[in-house]
Structure formats: structure tokens, C-alpha cells
Amino acid sequence: LHGPEGLGFSCARLKYLFTFLLPEVCPGTQNGLSSTGSQETQYNLIKDRYSGCEIIMGNLEITQIESNWDFSFLKTIREVTGYVLIAMNHVQEIPLGQLRVIRGNSLYERRFALSVFFNYPKEGSNGLRQLGLLNLTEILEGGVQIINNKFLSYGPSIFWQDILRDNSAPIDIQNNGERGLTLNDLIFDAPVALSIVSLFVCLMTKMVCAPQCNGRCFGRSPRDCCHIECAAGCKGPLDEDCFACRHFNDSGACVPQCPQTLIYNKQTFQMETNPNAKYQYGSICVSQCPTHFVVDGSSCVSVCPPDKTEMERDGQRQCELCSGFCPKVCNGTGAEHRQTVDSSNIDSFINCTKIQGSLHFLVTGIHGDDFKNIPPLDAKKLEVFRTVREITDILNIQSWPKELNNLSVFSSLTTIQGRSLHKRFSLMVIHIPTLTSLGLRSLRYINDGSVYISQNANLCYHHTVNWTQLFRGRRVRVNNLNNNKPFAECDAGCWGPGPDQCLTCRNYSRHGTCVGSCNFLSGSDEECVACHSECKPQRGKVSCTGTGADECVACSNLQDGPYCMSSCPAGVLDEHRGLIFKYPNKEGHCEPCHPNCTHG
Template identity: 40%
Template sequence: MIRRTTVINHIKFSSNFENQIFFLSLSPVCQGFTNRVNLLGSKDDHYLNMVRTYSNCTVVLENLEITYVEEHRDLSFLRSIEEVSGYVLIALNTVPRIPLENLRIIRGHSLYEGKFALSVLTGRWSPKMILCNVETIQWLDIVNTESKPSMELPVAGSNPACKCKKCHPDCFNGSCWAPGLENCQTLTKLNCAQQCSKRCKGPSPSDCCNEHCAAGCTGPKPTDCLACRDFQDDGVCKDSCPGLMRYDPNLHQLVPNPHGKYNFGATCVKSCPHNYVVTDHGACVRTCSGNTYEVDEGGIRKCTKCDGLCPKVCNGLGAGELTHTLSINATNIGSFKNCTKISGDITIIHTSIYGDSYTNTPKMDPSQLDVFKTVKEITGHLWIQTWPENMTSLSPFENLEIVRGRTKRGSRTVVVTQLNIENLGFRSLKEISDGDVVIINNQNLCYTDESHWKRLFISQGQKATVSENANATVCALRSKTCDRKCTADGCWGPGPGMCFACRDYSRGRSCVDSCNILEGEPREAIMNKTCVECHPECLRMNGTATCQAPGPGNCTKCANFQDGLFCVSRCPQGVPGEDDTLVWKYADEKRVCQLCHKNCTKG
């Protein structure tokens, strides 16, 4: 049995590449997991999440994790996977076969435990699993030796229970992935002619692969590679993607390149996928860096230089100094002070609130969670499965507007489970850009329904699972229902400040029955069913509206003076005018500002 195996940058599990067609440019991309050996809910939930994440996927942008799969499960959905950008983890399974016969390359951009690009873990957790043919694989043909890989392999024949069948006699050098002629290992490096500097498809000098190939080929051209060493552009392997700008020798300047493309992982794309950010350097990224911040230009997210100080963006879990941190806790929550945007994930689990004696992590004071009240955006996922007992809502996230889901746990972007809260309190939430929502097993939770989440979804295929919370009858008996000022669309919690939309009018962030048009303070006008305050220079009127709209130019009458169309507190006294002249005015008997004679110097 293998406990851990090999650090590699390139690997192929397919036994016969010659008849395969290279079509990555048209292939669907999925994000993958960074969950390690944590179980996502029950084993049924964990498996279904895996199916949803990897089905119809050819390129995994992050990691391929196959864990806790029981022996009766169907894993045929894994056959479509050809490339993994991060690591492959196969652990704690009892299923007899992992069908990865089309996997061509593991790039190892992220490593399991910081060390392994491929890790197969068995042991006492899955005693039925016997891993065969490890010693018959020519691992040096697979790995990138320039990265000085280390390998931890079992000693051949060290497991007395192992009754593995031998390789087919026709397998070259006795190398195979499994018994049978169809499972012979196809060597693409060790069995090459001396003239082949990288990879080959056979021992002849005419069998050399193109220099841009990473894992074998079907011919000598860059279109014949089974996987690209650097970038793939419409089926052609290249060392870089076409630049967004090109030099025009007639104009002697850079002009937009009509054939320019963006880097998206190891693929060149004409436009970045939804929910990614575009940089001027020609890349699709998850977050802006340096003195830039994220803006929306015509529906495209772009990185733009800050004019002065940038909005405060803080690293979340999985980014920067929190790259290998599993959850928010008392030792790191202070790093989120005054943050408006979190680049990464937020995960709150049992040790977050109650501490961990094993790691000497102290308990968290519930008031420390208020640090999240300034947060408006989370680029990754929000996962909450433990919460202080005395807090009935997730009010620290009351100003959160967007959860982008650029990194998810499986297919999930927002998860709230096993809490004693009565309402969610996400009163500012407007968008969940990608990924699913799971709100389950919160026995006292009211004010939520699957239909509430659909209005927040942007991507096709997003879904919400809302179940095993307090039922509608119990909520009604407890008077845990939406305020009468809300529309039938629903609400995030009790009171007129939690409505999705207002039945009549809104003032600030709360719903109201009416606006202060003829009475009440402050006097208001109505714009798009919203109460907007009249300008302080408007004279408060009784029996008629004080203003028609906000601003000093929309008053019915002025409280002090009128200068042109505007109400002012005093007439201009020596203010700059045209041609650097100073403007002086006086108030006439109607309290209207009039220009002084041009010969007057100081009013």
C-alpha cells in the first residue's frame, strides 16, 4: 500500500495516448477542491459535492481531491479529466478503482502538505484497499527531474496481503499501470532517441515531440502535443499567449492586437471567464495586486490604479500570510480590522469560537466578530458551522454585499450549518457570483427559503439547498415572520430594516409607510419610492412640499437667500469668478443675491 507517493510536476495515467485527440481549448474548466482530508458533511454529501464539482470537467484549475469514496460509488465522471493545475490527492477510499485513464498532466502549482503533487494515502482507514503495480511504473519517465523531485514509495512486495497480477509480457521493460496489454505504460522520455531533447512518442529519431510538449505527443508539431509545457492556444502549444498589444511599424507605436489573448491558467483565452478580473498585463486573475483595485467597466471586472489610498483589501484564508490557515480564530481575527474587501475565504468552525488546546489557540470573545462589519466583499467562500450561542444572527456580516466564489469548497460558496441562530441578517447581500448555497440543520432558523437565493445568483447552474431548519409553521407561531412593510419577496430577519424590498417606501436601509412630505422631520421628497431628505437650505413648508428632490436647487422656498437657482446660507462675498476676478453680491429686499456694481471692490 502507498502511504505517500512522489512530488511531480508532470504525470500521465493514460496507458495509450496515440489515439487521443487534443482539444483542451474547447474543454470545460472546473475549480477543484482545497479541502485536503476534511469530510464535507456526510459521506453522501461529500460524494455528491465531488460529482457536482468534477462532472464534465477536463481542466481542474486547483486540486483534484478524491477522498472518502465508498466501494459502491460510481466514479465514471472522473474520466473526462485531462489536466490538473495543482495536486492530486487520493485518500481514505474503499472504491476498487479510480478511473483517471485520461489524466495527462499534473502541473503541481500547489502541493499537498507543501510537498506532494501526487499523494495516495491508504492505511488503517481503508484496509480493503491494496494498491498494485506501484513498483512496475517508471516514475522517472513521468516526473520533471529539473525540479529535483522526491519520492516516497512502498517497498516492492512489502505487503504480504498483496496479490497483484503481473504486467503483460509485451509491456516494454515490464512497465504497466495494471494487468493487461492495454495498461502498458507508454514511455515518453526514457525510451527516446538521443536527438529528442524533451519528449517522444517512440524510440526513433523521427519520433521526437515538439519542444512545447509536456507529456508525449502524436507527432512532431506543436499541435500534436498531448499536454502543453507552458500555454495552449486553440490546440497549439506555445511558450506564451499572444500579447494584447502589438507594435505597428507604420505608426511607430503600440496598438491593440486583434489576435491578443489572456492567460487563464495554462490556456490562452479571448476573454476571461465570468467572475475573474482582467489585468492590463493580459491575465485572468482572482484578485488585484499592488496599488490597484477592482472596478466594473461595462460588465468586465478590471484592475485599475488607485487614485490616492486604495480601499483596504485584506488577505482571507488561502491567501498571503493565511495561505495555510484553516479557519478564523482569536489569533488572526485582528488582521481584518477596517477591511472593506477580503481576498480569499472566511471559515468559522468550532475551534474558531471555542479555541483549541492542542494548538494553544484561545477562545474568541464574540465581540471580536464585529471586525467583519466593515466588510463589503469576499472574493472566495463564506463557511460558518459554529457561532456564539448568545448571538441570534450573523449580524457581523450585515454590510456584506458580494460573495464572489472565486474559490469554493467543492461547488459551495456560502454554507451556514448547525447553528442556533434565528435569522441570517445578511441585509446588504446583493450577489453571489458563482457557486452554490447550503443552509441546513439550523433548527431555530427562520426567514429563509430556497427561492430567496435565486435573485442573488449570477452564473448558470448555481443552486441553493435550504433544509432541516425551522419550518414555516413553527416560525409563524413564534412570530418569526417578515415585517408587514416588506413585500412578499421575503426578508433577512425581523423588522423593517431586513426586507428584500419595501411594500411602500424606503428610508435609508429601512422600509416605511410614508415619507415626510408635509409634516415630520426631516422634510423629504420621494424619488423611486425612496424618501430623500430636503437640503438644509430649503425653508420648511407646511401644507405643501418643502422640496421636489435633494439638493439646494430643488427647494420650494429658500430658508435664507437665493443665488440664481440655488438656496444658500449667505450671498457670495469675494468668491473667485471668471478671469480670476472676485464676485461680490448683496441681498435685495426679496433676499435674492444681486451683483454689486463693478466699481465696488469689497462689496
């Protein structure tokens, strides 16, 4: 390659294989600089979350890793919808060579889509030396912060204005290693490197694009513009030639919106159902939302709006308008001002059926917080949680009243969604010495995340639960069930002792309690159904043939024709005879009053 002509010639002929397949999507984190556990635990949690991942739905946070661990599993990541945070690590490289676009839907400190700082030890030379973001060509929202990285040289010299879509986004780069070579250095000082520059200009910059191009290009000609829906560059002019999509990826094509659920028929002048409709899931168009998300119109959402409630339709949870009052949805805990359930906020959970977020039970909530002048929590107050049927994020119990030996206040809880996890867990019960059983008798679904039940010295029954049966979704779950009461010292069981603690019944179920026999069944789940309240119980015999008041073998009070009733009709309007009044005879049957009677 020689001169500008060679530069343009090579750009026009660069062809790279880029196939849009259904990507592996992983949830991001919102931990900031916080971390728990040992270095090995921290590393394993990151590896478990991101191995094989291509798109991170949320933030990528790599923080406080002091050993030079192998992070090669990050090489598959192509897109991050939130921000990328690399801070306070001692590793030499974070291999994000395939990362093409950071969307910046959420920003670190509300400003930065990429933040890299303090990645070196106080002593030694084992700090971050290269970012390795070879293919990062687009940051859609937010700016860049690269500060106080003692050994980092090349990253700060990148022409970041070319990568940021927002020209007003902040760029804070200071106090890093010695300045590395820039693009201009290569162009003017190293003719041999011109082929490298050619590759960089074609794929990594929009500086050489013709004025007619609205964004990036794959050559210098006005005909070499990328499609308007492309982000991060392209290999051709079509919407299928993009390296990443500005808005949505529909089976490899970049589109401004996903195929809508309703389309207009120009012949009938009506809106009709679109058989090819798809839902918006982050930046991807999908034919079905993930199991821990809900369909709202044409989108996959983590929570329904206030005027809608979740309903199961054709195997998928959907947001539907409430008929009358919506089930009560309450905010959970975990925020800075509401870290745990405590005596100051317990009343806010009265009559809640769904917790939007998480529930945390920490020592400062159960035993009180002298610093904040919050008294201990009365154990009886926890009864408010008996109405809760769903938690959208996690249930985290690290402290519990000593008067309670189980978690039966959550006996109505059926679903833990796990939409936002703590590390990789959505159910955690840790270090509760008085706990003897879980008592989560209604729990049927854990849609994402694993289970951590550990260091509960007297806890039994948890090992008899078929946890795999509760899990939904494709992700492999690795539970941590250890350091509880030895199995050999526990009786066999389910969620706890008694027939009302079974996950499933061997024979029949009556109002959540397993029974050995049943006279009247309903539905496909072998559920015993009670007779009508006006039926008289028949000891050792069948009391009814159905659920209606006209299907009793005998009546507890009175009988009017085939119906058992608590009282005879008085002033009931009949379209043929007018008002009807009846009286009970000696046998308890309702007889009509004489026609001349007017009020019984």
C-alpha cells in the same frame, strides 16, 4: 509485429483522434486529509464537483472513502494543475485512465505531484489494486510518492523517471504489494505482448526518441519529434498534434503564451489593441475570464495585486490602479494560525472593505478558547464588519453571539466570490438557535458555490429569497436549506422584517429602504434621490426638482441668486469685481455690500 523494425513501423502509423475543444474546468480542493460528514456525503460532494470535468484547476484529493463507491465519473479528467492525492481509501480502483498530465503548480507536502498511500483496510482485501493511470505521461513539477498500499502491485513498477520532467524530483515508492511486471519484463519474457509494448513506447515514453527531439516523439526518426510546446506526447509534429500543452492551449494549438492584448504594428511603429487577444486562465487561453475571476492585464486572477482594485468594465471585473489610497483589503481566516474570527484578531478587520479569503465564525472564536488563552468575543466588536462589501472565498458561520438575532453586521456585503469553496458551499449558516433573520440586505452576487443554511431553529425569511437570482456562472447550484423554523410559522419577507431588508423593491428605493412613492428619481433602478441638504422640506409637497442647490423649492437658510446656501459669500474672488462680500437681508437673500466695504 516482429523485432525493432516492427516497433518503429507501428509508431510512425499510430494515429489517434484528439480534438481540442473548450474543456470543462472545475475547481480543485485544499482539504488534505481532512473530511466532514458521512461517507455518502463525502462521496456525493466529490461526484458533484468533478462529474463531467476535464481540467481540474487545483488539486484532486480522494481521501478516506471506505466503501467501494462508483468513481467512473473521474474518467473524463485529462489534466490536474496542482497535485493528485489518493490516500486512506478502501476502493479497488480510482479510474483516472484519461489523465495525461499533472502540472504540479502546488505540491503535496511541498514535494509530491502524485501521492498515494495507505489505501487498504486493517482487515479484508478491499484495498486499492491498480492506479489505472494508463495515459499519464507527464508530471511537470514535483515527484511521486506511493507507499504503504498493501494490494497495489503494478503502479510502483512504472519507470517514473520517464514521466517526471524534473530529473531531481523525489521518487518515494515502498511497502506496497508484490512487484508487478515492468516494461522490461514484457519485452524479454512475452514476445506476444510486443504490440502492447509498441503502443506503450510510442505514447508513454521518450526512451526511443531521437537525440534531436527536445522532449517526446511519435516515432524513432528525427522527423518524428513532438512540437516543443507539447507535453505528455503527440500524434504528429505540429503544435495542434499535442496530447497536452506544456504552457498554454489556444483553441487546440499549444503556444508559449496567449495572444496578448497589445500587438506591435510594424508600419506605424506603435502598439495597438489586438482584436484577437485572449486571457491566461490556468493553462488555457480564453476570450473571457470566468465570472468569479478578475482580469489583470492578460491574465485571469483570483485577486488583484496590492496597488490595484477591482472595477466593473463592460460586464467584466478588472484590476485597475487605485487613484490615491486603495480600498482596504484584509486577510481572512481559515489558516492554521488564524482559524476563526476571535477577540485576538477582530481589530485587524477595522475599516476593511474586502476580505481576501474567507470569514469563519466558530465556537472557539465566539465563546473563547481556554487552551489558547483567548477570551470570548464582545458582540459589539462585530460592528467592524459593516464596512465589508466583498468576500473572495466563503462566509462560514457556525457560532454567533446570543445577543444578536441576525447577521446585519454584514448589511453592506454585496458579493461572495466563492473562489475557494468548502466542499461545494460558499455561504454557510449552521446551528445558530438565536437567529431569526439573515439581514444580508445588500447581498446581490454569489459567483460560485451553493448555500447551506440548516439547523437554525428560529430562522425565518431565508426561504423567501430568490437564491437563483444571486448566482452567477454556469455551474448548477444545489442549496441545502433545511431544519430551520417551519415555513408555516414564519411571516413573509425577504432578508428580514422591515422595508430595508428587501432584495428588490416593488416600487422605489431610497438609500436601501423600499418606499411606496417618490418625488424625484435618478438612474434606471427607480432610486429615490434626496434633495440638496440646503433645501427646505415641504410637508406633503415636492421639495426640489433636482439634486442641485439651485433646484430647491425653498431654502432652509439663505439664498444667493438661485442657490440655497448656509451662509452668504465673504471674500469670494470675482475675475471682474475682485473680492465679493454679501450680507443676508430680512428675507434671507444675500445682498452685496457697498463697493467701499473691504471686509464685509
